Amino acid sequence: MESGPLFRWSKRVPEKEVETWENRLTIEGLPYVVEKAVGRERWQFNVYGGDRDELDSLRHRLGGGVVRVRPEDWQPTASDEPVRLKIRDRLLVVEETETEDLARLGMEFPGREILSFPPQMAFGTGGHQTTATCLRQLVDETETLTPGEWNLLDLGCGSGILAIAGARLGAKAVTAIENDLLASDVARTNAERHGVSDRVTFIEGDAIGWTGQAGRSGRRFNIVAANLFSDLLVELMPNVPDALASEGRVIVSGFLTTQAKAVHQAARDAGIDLFNFVRRGKWVTAVGRHS
Numbered sequence: 001m002e003s004g005p006l007f008r009w010s011k012r013v014p015e016k017e018v019e020t021w022e023n024r025l026t027i028e029g030l031p032y033v034v035e036k037a038v039g040r041e042r043w044q045f046n047v048y049g050g051d052r053d054e055l056d057s058l059r060h061r062l063g064g065g066v067v068r069v070r071p072e073d074w075q076p077t078a079s080d081e082p083v084r085l086k087i088r089d090r091l092l093v094v095e096e097t098e099t100e101d102l103a104r105l106g107m108e109f110p111g112r113e114i115l116s117f118p119p120q121m122a123f124g125t126g127g128h129q130t131t132a133t134c135l136r137q138l139v140d141e142t143e144t145l146t147p148g149e150w151n152l153l154d155l156g157c158g159s160g161i162l163a164i165a166g167a168r169l170g171a172k173a174v175t176a177i178e179n180d181l182l183a184s185d186v187a188r189t190n191a192e193r194h195g196v197s198d199r200v201t202f203i204e205g206d207a208i209g210w211t212g213q214a215g216r217s218g219r220r221f222n223i224v225a226a227n228l229f230s231d232l233l234v235e236l237m238p239n240v241p242d243a244l245a246s247e248g249r250v251i252v253s254g255f256l257t258t259q260a261k262a263v264h265q266a267a268r269d270a271g272i273d274l275f276n277f278v279r280r281g282k283w284v285t286a287v288g289r290h291s
Contacts, residue, residue, distance in 0.1 A: 005050065005052075005068055006048060006049075006050060006068070006069045007048070007049055007050065007051075007052050007055050007066055007067065007068050007069060008046055008047070008048050008055070008066065008067055008068075008069050009046070009047045009048075009049075009055040009058050009059055009064055009065070009066050010044055010045065010046045010047075010064055010065060010066075010067075011044070011045050011062065011063055011064030011065075012042040012043065012044050012045075012064075013042060013043055013044075013045065014041070014042055014043075015041075015042075015043060015281075015282070018034065018043050018282070019256055019258070019282075021034075021045055022034070022229070024062075025045065025047070026229060026231075030047050030058075031047070031048075031180050032045055032046060032047045033045070033046045033047075033048075034046070034128075035128065045064075048069070048182060052066065052068075085132060085135075086109075086112075087132070087135045087136055087139055088136060088139045088140070089111065089112070090112060090113060090139045090169065091112060091113050091115055091135060091139060091165060091168075091169075092105065092109050092112040092113070092114050092115065093115045093117055093132075093135070093161075094114060094115070094116055094117075095116070095117070095118045096116060096118075097116050097118055097193070102114055102116060113165070113168040113169070115161065115164065115165060115168070115194070116193065116194070117159060117161055117190065128283075129280035129281050129283040130227050130253040130254050130280075130283050130285060131161060131162070131227065131253075132280070133253060133278050133280050133283070133285040134162055134225060134227050134251055134253050134285055135161070135162065135165055136278075137251045137276075137278070137285060137287055138162060138165060138166060138169065138223070138225065138251060139169065141223055141249045141251065141287065142166075142169045142170065142171075142223070145170065145222065146170075147169075147170030148170060148172045149172060150170070150171055150172065150222035150223065151171055151172060151173045151174065151175070151221050151222055151223075152166035152167075152171045152173075152174045152175070152221060152222070152223045152224075152225065153174075153175050153176075153177075153211075153214075153221040153223070153224045153225070153243060154166070154174065154175070154176040154177065154225045155177050155207040155210075155211065155224065155225065155226040155227075155228065155236070156177065156178060156179075156207055156226060156227060156228045156232075156254075157176035157177060157178045157183070157187055157202070158178065158180075158183050158187065158227070159183065159186055159187055159190055160176060160186070160187030160188070160190045160191055160200070160202070161190070162225050162227065163176040163187070163191070163200050163202075164190060164191055164194050164196055164200065166223070166225075167191075167194075167196035167199045167200055168194065168196060171199065171223075172199065173199055173201070174196075174199055174200040174201065175200075175201050175203065175221070176200055176201065176202050176203065177203050177205055177206075177207045177210050178202065178203075178204060178205075179204065179205060179206055179207070181204060184202055184204050187202055188202050207226070207228065207232070207236060208232070208235055208236050208239060211236060211239035211240065211242075211243045212239045212242075214239075214242075214243045215239055215241075215242025215243045216242070219243065220243065220244065220245040220246075220248070221243055221244060221245060221248060222245050222247075222248045222249070223248060223249050223250070223251065224240060224243060224244050224248065224249075224250040224251070225250075225251045225252075226240075226250070226251070226252050226253075226254075227252075227253045227254045228252075228254045229254055229255070230254070230255035230256070230259035230262060230263055232254075233252055233254065233255060233263050233266065234262055234263060234266040237263075237266040237267050237269070237270040237272060238269075238270045240267075240270060240272055240288075241270055241271045241272060241290060244272075244289075244290065246290065247289075248289070248290075249287055249288065249289055250272060250287070250288040250289070251285065251286075251287055251288075252267075252274070252285070252286050252287075252288065253283065253284065253285035253286070254283075255283070255284055256282050256283060256284065257279060257282055257283075257284055258282075259284075260277065260284045260286075263284075263286075264286075267288055268291070271290060271291050272288045272289070272290065272291060273288055273289055273290070273291035274286040274287070274288040275287060275288065275289075
């Protein structure tokens with residue numbers, strides 16, 4: 001069945017106002033994507049939907065603009081300077097999707113897993129500080145794990161970049177949770193393009209509720225990744241210990257420096273010791289383990 005039209009509300013804001021707009025859109029219950037193109041000063045907030053009137057109402061209240069999104073616009077053309085994000089000596093995140101281009105990149109960067117993530121509707125292309133830092137921490141934490149003998153839980157998987165990276169780094173199985181249906185569809189397509197759909201299970205649902213059920217059922221993961229807003233991380237923390245293997249690691253990100261104390265305290269109260277805090281701009285990533 002052919003899907004209906006898709007529309008996008010967008011607004012550009014300076015970096016100092018990012019947290020304010022995140023809180024505002026979260027309070028309104030609006031799923032959004034925030035991104036900043038390389039070389040640009042302002043961040044862009046996007047909200048997608050099929051009802052033009054609803055997005056026009058958002059425009060009247062909050063400013064910005066509304067446009068209809070054509071299918072060919074979902075993955076915009078890369079800039080003249082394509083993204084080349086090197087993650088340690090293991091991964092290379094690029095915007096190209098054509099087979100010939102990826103083959104050329106494989107020859108140009110031998111020994112690296114090539115992750116192809118053009119700008120999309122779903123969050124997670126590798127360009128955002130939290131995604132890039134999570135990828136670095138994922139590489140570091142998997143260095144000592146035997147390929148094919150560990151598993152990964154990705155909470156709020158967005159475009160699927162962490163889940164797919166985990167599979168390409170040697171996870172035998174990956175479970176990826178996402179409550180945004182559009183993002184889930186994008187993530188599944190990305191997994192198929194990367195040849196790992198047989199090892200990644202995508203589940204549409206709430207990360208907090210799912211981890212609680214997983215813990216009660218005895219499911220354990222060697223690595224749990226959660227790139228989420230701070231309030232979600234705080235609420236999620238009590239469920240993490242029961243879902244994390246005894247020697248497992250949790251990678252958390254998506255919170256600002258001003259929110260790090262609250263996330264750290266919630267983890268400590270839940271029995272998780274967060275360490276190795278990494279700051280990139282205003283954003284923080286940390287690795288944790290059972291305390």
